[in-house]
Amino acid sequence: xxxxxxxxxxxxxxxxxxxxxxxxxxxxxxxxxxxxxxxxxxxxxxxxxxxxxxxxxxxxxxxxxxxxxxxxxxxxxxxxxxxxxxxxxxxxxxxxxxxxxxxxxxxxxxxxxxxxxxxxxxxxxxxxxxxxxxxxxxxxxxxxxxxxxxxxxxxxxxxxxxxxxxxxxxxxxxxxxxxxxxxxxxxxxxxxxxxxxxxxxxxxxxxxxxxxxxxxxxxxxxxxxxxxxxxxxxxxxxxxxxxxxxxxxxxxxxx
Amino acid sequence: xxxxxxxxxxxxxxxxxxxxxxxxxxxxxxxxxxxxxxxxxxxxxxxxxxxxxxxxxxxxxxxxxxxxxxxxxxxxxxxxxxxxxxxxxxxxxxxxxxxxxxxxxxxxxxxxxxxxxxxxxxxxxxxxxxxxxxxxxxxxxxxxxxxxxxxxxxxxxxxxxxxxxxxxxxxxxxxxxxxxxxxxxxxxxxxxxxxxxxxxxxxxxxxxxxxxxxxxxxxxxxxxxxxxxxxxxxxxxxxxxxxxxxxxxxxxxxxxxxxxxxxxxxxxx
Numbered sequence: 266x267x268x269x270x271x272x273x274x275x276x277x278x279x280x281x282x283x284x285x286x287x288x289x290x291x292x293x294x295x296x297x298x299x300x301x302x303x304x305x306x307x308x309x310x311x312x313x314x315x316x317x318x319x320x321x322x323x324x325x326x327x328x329x330x331x332x333x334x335x336x337x338x339x340x341x342x343x344x345x346x347x348x349x350x351x352x353x354x355x356x357x358x359x360x361x362x363x364x365x366x367x368x369x370x371x372x373x374x375x376x377x378x379x380x381x382x383x384x385x386x387x388x389x390x391x392x393x394x395x396x397x398x399x400x401x402x403x404x405x406x407x408x409x410x411x412x413x414x415x416x417x418x419x420x421x422x423x424x425x426x427x428x429x430x431x432x433x434x435x436x437x438x439x440x441x442x443x444x445x446x447x448x449x450x451x452x453x454x455x456x457x458x459x460x461x462x463x464x465x466x467x468x469x470x471x472x473x474x475x476x477x478x479x480x481x482x483x484x485x486x487x488x489x490x491x492x493x494x495x496x497x498x499x500x501x502x503x504x505x506x507x508x509x510x511x512x513x514x515x516x517x518x519x520x
Numbered sequence: 521x522x523x524x525x526x527x528x529x530x531x532x533x534x535x536x537x538x539x540x541x542x543x544x545x546x547x548x549x550x551x552x553x554x555x556x557x558x559x560x561x562x563x564x565x566x567x568x569x570x571x572x573x574x575x576x577x578x579x580x581x582x583x584x585x586x587x588x589x590x591x592x593x594x595x596x597x598x599x600x601x602x603x604x605x606x607x608x609x610x611x612x613x614x615x616x617x618x619x620x621x622x623x624x625x626x627x628x629x630x631x632x633x634x635x636x637x638x639x640x641x642x643x644x645x646x647x648x649x650x651x652x653x654x655x656x657x658x659x660x661x662x663x664x665x666x667x668x669x670x671x672x673x674x675x676x677x678x679x680x681x682x683x684x685x686x687x688x689x690x691x692x693x694x695x696x697x698x699x700x701x702x703x704x705x706x707x708x709x710x711x712x713x714x715x716x717x718x719x720x721x722x723x724x725x726x727x728x729x730x731x732x733x734x735x736x737x738x739x740x741x742x743x744x745x746x747x748x749x750x751x752x753x754x755x756x757x758x759x760x761x762x763x764x765x766x767x768x769x770x771x772x773x774x775x776x777x778x779x780x781x782x783x784x785x786x787x788x789x
Contacts, residue, residue, distance in 0.1 A: 295595065324544065326753075334697030335542055335569060336627075339620035343639060365591075367607070371645065372614045377607040379599065380591030382570065385618035385647075386640035414618075416643040422664050423642050 268516025270481045272435070273298065273509065275454055276399070277490060278482040279438055281305040283395055283431050287348035289319040291338060291391075293382065297498065297505040299351040299397055301490070304328070304497050308489045321347075325501040339383055342390050345426065349393040352384050356410040357396060359468025360446050361417020361429040363388070364410035371412050381414035388415035391427040396441075401434035407467040418446045436462050438479055439470060447471065452479040525741050528710045529554035532677065535585070537564040539626075539675035539702045543572040543595060543758075546696060547750045548681040548712040550743035556581045556780070566675050567592065568626065568702050569619035573750065573766065576600040579612060580776045586613030588673075590622060597763035601770040616646050621653075623698070625673030629705035635669040642666055677738075678706035681746045683755055685713045689734030690721045694753065703736040712743040714755060 280302025284290055290303040300322050307318040322328040323338065331337040341347055354363035355378045365381045367374025388394055398405055419425045432439040432448055436457040439448040450472035453459060459476055482490065491513055499506040532538070532555060541547055545568075552574050561582065565575055567589035575592055578584050580602030592600045606612045624636040635654075641647045642655065647668060658665035680699050685691045691711050693699040703709040721731040746752075749762035769779035 332695040332697070334695070334699070334701065335545065335619065336623040336698060336701065339623065343620075366616060366645075371649065372607065372616075373610045374607055377599070377604040379593035380570065380589060380616060381618050381644075381646055382591050383619040385644045386620045386638070389640040413643065413645040415640075419643050423666060424639050 267484075267487075268513045270487065271509075271512060271516070272454065272456075274487065274490060275479055275481055276433065276435075277301045277305055277494075278486060279433055279479055280395065280397070281309060281486075283433070284318075284349050284393070287318065287393060288316065289321070289347050290349045291321040291342070291347045292323065292351060294323045296351055296397075297502040298399075299395070300325075300328075300501060301494055301498050303349075304494045305486070305490050308493050308497075309486065312485075312489065322501055327500050328497065339386055342387055345390070347387075347391050349395065349430075350387050350391040351395050351397050352388060352415070353396065353398045354405070354410075354414070356405060356407045357398060357432070358407050358410045358417075359448065359470065361396070361441055361448070362410045362413050363396065363415050363417075364412045365414040366412040368411055374412075384415040387427070388429070389419070389425050389427055393430040394427060396429055396432040397434075398432075399435040401436040401462070401465050403465060403467040406434075406465065417441070418443055436465060442471075445471075450476065452477045454479045455481065525551055525554040525712070525743060526558070528739050528741055529558040531708070531710075531739075532558060532560045532563070534560045535562045535564075536560070536676040537566060537674070539566045539568055539673075539678040539706055540571060540574055541568050541680045541696075541699060541702065542570050543750050544753070545698055546681045546693075546752055547572070547574050547747050548679050548710070548743070549574060549748055549750055550681065550712050550741075550746035551679055551710070552577050556583065559583070561585070564588070564613075566622070566673055568698055569617070569622040571603075572600065573763065576602045576770065577780070579603045579606050580770060580773075581780070584612055586615060588615035588617055588622070590617050590619040594763050594767050595758075596760055597767040599767075601767060602773075602776055605773075615652075616649060618644075618646060621646075621668075621670050622673070623701065624670040626698075626701045626705040628670065628672035629674050630701060633672060635671045637667050637669055639667065641668045673705055675702070675706040676708065678702035678709045679711075680709075681712045681743065681752065683714050683752060684717050684721075685711065685737075685740045686717050686719065686721045688720055688722075689737050689740060691732045691734075691737055691740065692721050692727060692730055693732050694730040696753065700732050700736070703732055708738040709736055710739045710741070711737055712741050712746040714742075714744055714746065714752070716740070716742060
């Protein structure tokens with residue numbers, strides 16, 4: 266029996282869909298689900314014999330062609346050569362501001378997170394930034410972030426070729442409207458509800474009255490994900506790939 | 521040129537600005553203990569462009585006055601416990617940055633220029649908290665175009681670890697070009713290496729492209745497995761279990777002290 270589709274697999278497939286049309290996708294460190302999504306898009310395009318997708322996975326040797334040190338990712342983005350990237354946030358607010366620095370009054374944050382990394386640049390110059398945060402709670406999705414590592418939108422006249430494109434959480438998928446600005450709930454993942462998402466979100470968002478359910482992948486996509494993509498992912502994220510494989514084989518026996 | 525780690529550490533003076541590399545580029549963890557034993561304090565650390573275990577240990581040992589960085593963490597092992605505590609206590613100065621701004625500052629120093637202009641940053645609280653950065657109107661634009669200027673970063677010493685050097689003081693850095701950027705910008709550069717080879721690295725076209733010439737290298741010391749518990753590209757993997765052991769111990773000042781005084785501060789050979 267084929268194992269049922271897991272919540273993580275739905276996230277990975279959702280990411281591959283959001284990335285469709287990108288020629289070069291870069292993925293930051295400690296991001297196994299975005300990396301898998303980018304690899305799945307590449308594999309799907311290869312199957313269709315469509316234009317190849319370049320994927321740059323930080324922390325990988327095989328799936329990373331940069332030779333100019335850690336500055337090259339940013340230079341590449343500044344030149345407009347990166348179409349999509351992923352950012353998260355300890356806090357994300359309703360106008361797309363992200364906070365990777367900490368809670369409370371800076372600089373003496375009561376909770377300190379690692380720091381802004383490249384967000385204060387990449388959010389401005391990568392056209393399709395996908396905000397990805399599995400934890401969907403009011404402490405993450407706040408009305409107003411305590412520290413702006415990178416702003417969702419900029420004043421007119423500020424050079425900006427990039428910004429938030431979508432927000433994917435463990436409960437749902439949102440699009441971002443730069444003109445409003447704000448998020449719009451596009452679909453709810455299987456097993457979750459609008460009511461639950463409203464309670465877990467500290468900001469207002471738009472949505473249709475009849476919400477769609479985030480689609481589950483078809484058999485061909487699932488086969489690619491469980492085969493080629495997990496093989497490729499193993500080099501950078503061995504523990505994550507092994508855990509997904511265990512879940513799949515456990516699901517197959519109990520199904 | 522070839523010297524021991526303690527002799528290198530003795531050249532660090534209180535108040536110096538020290539550049540340290542990101543955890544995957546080649547961190548000279550072997551230098552951490554000698555630096556702490558030497559005890560020069562009020563150091564201003566520049567993380568290129570982020571910091572990890574070494575930064576956390578130097579902060580925990582009370583040697584650090586300020587940290588300029590885009591992030592500090594132990595990666596898979598979680599947050600940096602002594603750094604985070606120092607932030608809560610307000611006992612270190614913070615110069616939060618973003619990765620390309622650190623690269624921009626080093627690039628300016630590399631060119632001998634006073635600053636580099638860079639995109640992004642406008643509207644962030646990072647910029648708001650950096651009184652050493654400036655926003656100007658792009659003088660080449662037809663209409664208003666604000667852009668940020670990052671001043672040159674001139675560290676006193678850059679310290680990193682690499683797989684090999686040759687007898688002539690050239691160091692092989694492969695594709696880790698941020699190590700070269702650190703060296704170009706710094707007054708002195710101390711490098712620990714896994715081994716020293718006899719033949720000049722500049723004799724082979726293949727190796728020469730990834731070689732930092734001796735001109736930019738002040739001191740070299742041999743330290744086998746000198747990045748441990750971090751990994752070294754092409755050589756060995758990160759010892760995540762050891763990072764986790766540190767992360768757990770260093771949650772408290774007492775646990776940190778116990779870890780640092782413990783017998784296991786060197787890799788099992």
